[in-house]
Amino acid sequence: MKPSSKHPTVAVLGAGSFGTAVANLISDNCRVYLYTRSPEKKEQISSTGFNYGQKLNERVIVSNDLEMITEQCKLLFPVIPSANFRDFIKRLCPLLKPDHILIHGTKGFDISKAKVDTDDNDLLLSRKDVATMSEVIQEETNVLQIGALAGPNLSSEIAQGQPTAAVIASPFKSVIREGTKVLKSRRFMILSSHDMTGIETAGVLKNIMAIGAGILHGMGMGNNTRAMLISRGLTEMIRIGDVMGSDTNSFLGVAGIGDLIATCSSNLSRNFTVGYWLAKGKELPDILNDMNEVAEGIKTVMISKALANQYKIHIPITDKIFQILFKELPAAKAINQLMDYRDLIDADFMEQ
Amino acid sequence: MPEKSIYIDVQQFDPVLPDHVDWPLYQMSLNREQFISEVAEATLLELKKSKRNNSRIRDIIAKTYYLEKIRMKSDPYKIDPEDEKPFWKKVKSKLTEVSIGNIDNEDEEIHQVLKSIVKRYSNEIAGNFKISTFRFAQRMTPLILRRVLNSASAKYLKKFYANKYHLSDVLHFTGPINKIRSLVDKGTLVFVPTHFSNMDSILVGWAIESIGIPPLIYGAGLNLFNSRIMGYYMGRLGAYTLDRRKKNPIYLETLKTYSRLSVEKGCHYLFYPGGTRARSGALETRFKLGLLGTITDAQYENCLKNEEAYKKIFIVPVVINYHFVLEAKQLIEQHLKKTGEEKYLKNDEADIKGVNNVMSLVWKFFSTSSEMAISFGKPMDIFGNDVDEEGNSTDKHGQQVKIHDYFKLNGKIVEDQQRNQIFTGLLADHILKEYRKSTIVFSSQLLAFAAFQIIKSNNKRLDIYELLRLPEDDRTISYDLMTNALYKLIQHLKAMNESGQILLDPQIHKSIDQLIEHGLKNLGVYHNVKPLILTEENEFVSNNMNLLYFYHNRLSGFGLETVI
Incomplete structure (x- = not known):
């Protein structure tokens, strides 16, 4: 992308906290559009120069004109909550051509093609019922050059200019190259991967453990317990990742264990907050009512549980978090039950 | 139940381009x-x-x-x-x-x-196409095939000069033939068939000619040129040689360039993306991407040469559906040896002699008067988009797509080998999906599938190689068990058929007893030892588990295993 272009040739679609952070990162290299659907929000961001507590760089141009954006920009970064992702992509589809490049930054699964009910004791989902966001783009559009952006990227820390790293994953080298050109800076390291499913899956599954970390924190547990959750949780993530068709290595990199540590260590994340308040005895609907943005982890717990049922995978921590969230299992009891497990092998995924 | 025929009478099709100057x-x-x-x-x-x-x-x-x-x-x-x-x-x-x-x-x-x-x-x-040879073959092939069919089958009928069968009695066609014909002068057609038998080339070649498509180039293994007559004709009918012994980098590059340039020049083309015959009898699940990659590269070159009026390439998957494969014994043997290694113990039967001579294959095939069907899949561009009769590509939402856009970066067509390789992989996936949709379920395959699955589920703890060595008692299935399994399979297949996931031969719509009778008659009709027989006690017994497995495999991978 030419930094000197009169108008931006890159756009971030979705002005949530992460979308805003990504737009600011890109603005280190070139002018960029930040798309929001709502005219009011556009007005509010433009007039205050702030969004989600982040100051917008002057090279970020807020717009609600999707047609103009897709006409001018060939490189698009959709960062839309997973619950609305498919609808948004369907709306975007008529404006897209095969020479558009889409690198999404959404961490969530789409199960709009399946029906699930958490009250159902035999909750089942097969791999084809669960779509990653890149698969949603593939299914809905004629764009083939697709990528995913994931890593330890807490928006508030990015906004403070602290250094961090992310992975751009795509089967296409060109997608990684183009994404890197606009995102890489002295405060943002970019790594590459061809395992798009793995990178996406790692980014989604870590939210389960973030809820777990929040629960532990709410119960006053310390670092030992959290480290146990992170390391055992990683094993479960790898098992679910395997069902999704991921490469284990992706879970050991920046977007895997890197993102997992960041999310489980920060009490800023939404999923962590959900866990924290659950442990403090608050009801789930009340917690969700008090939050501005979506906690992706809740849906992910349910999807992972259903996949595990279908493919008979052993994921005890996820199972307990599922029961705490949906079956009123007290957190303390869940921990006692988990500690009762015997004959566990450490890092067994390394033997695969 | 009414019999629904999916087959089309091909006698109605004239050549799309009658004058050879246009080819x-x-x-x-x-x-x-x-x-x-x-x-x-x-x-x-x-x-x-x-x-x-x-x-x-x-x-x-x-x-x-x-x-x-x-x-x-x-x-x-x-x-x-x-x-x-x-x-x-x-x-x-x-x-x-x-x-x-x-x-x-x-x-x-x-x-x-x-x-x-x-x-x-x-x-x-390089091939050496000769119009005179082509015209000769064009006239003679149907006559020869018909004569072979009637003479060969007459052995059974004891009427040597009988003319009972017409080719259309045993060779069926289905698919969007009119659309394929309309694309002949809109771009380059690339036919990509499944590959089960050495007979495929002759039958597919003849089938494509019968629907009025001008002659095409195709790669023929050099081993087929070992027969002087075959070699003479094949070269003159558009075949180029493909020497599978030569795996060196210079040969492979030359071969790929020959393939790419022929397509760039607009020659309609036929090749097997699976490479060799499917040893297991199952539908291909992956391709060798070398030759298929030359098609992507040719489309790229065409777009680069003329961004506005580029020549387009249309991919036509073709599925060949047989009741039996003459080389089945050899093929499954090779497959089991390769996959099983030390676990596979060969039967004590006499060594299996190969049937490699194509003419003898044709003769033997027709001697059984067994039906076959060629199913043409939906034509697509190299990105898997649907194409209309004018050759325009449309995406899944019906919007027109200009395919040169796929090769663009920041508004310009750019060379990118790695991108093209990924495109080729995606094209392979589209073809494989179309293979499944264009598969026609035959009575014999369904019977073999049901029988093998029943035996397998009765012996859950055995691996495949142990299953193949089961004693006779354990290879026996009661009539009721079989009809029950078939009933469930048929219901499931009909639902799949209605949602466009598979095609059904009219026999599948008949009563289960009729289906069994037809299936038994056709299943491995050529083989001395039958894969499945019905005993006087009204029980099914497999006398050749390898073959039963082979014919069963044709319907594996469709998710039918969980239906029974």
């Missing part, structure tokens, strides 16, 4: 020598582009020489040219001279050696 293959044959030179030049360019400097070129020549030396010694063919040993000897001496520094202009010398090898391979690969 791309004919036009190319007029300038054969020039085309061969173009192939050689383009191959040299590709090799130099990918290998960059001369020391690397020297390495690939050395590697090629080494592999050719082994091939000539370990696997010689009758038709190998006499001058090949002296040729390679000369290559070796040139390489030696260069390596000891005896030559002034080293780069030029290396280039000349490479050029001579590429030219040799280009000449060897």
